[in-house]
Amino acid sequence: MINSKRICIYPKDIQLITGRSERYGRRLLQTIRESLNKESHQFITIAEFSEYSGIEIDVVSEYIKD
16 A cells, blocks of 8 residues: 555645646645645645545555655
């Protein structure tokens, strides 16, 4: 499943995965939070990002920096 030690995903991770800007990563995380009815201080997990984006969790995990 997840090979990474972290469970949360950050804008910089999304930048590495998508090739888009870090700002895009921040906006995407906010969109995911809204879709999951989370508050702004709550984290998004790698699994939640994977499910939302449609990218397999193993692929996402390869890009996560520890």
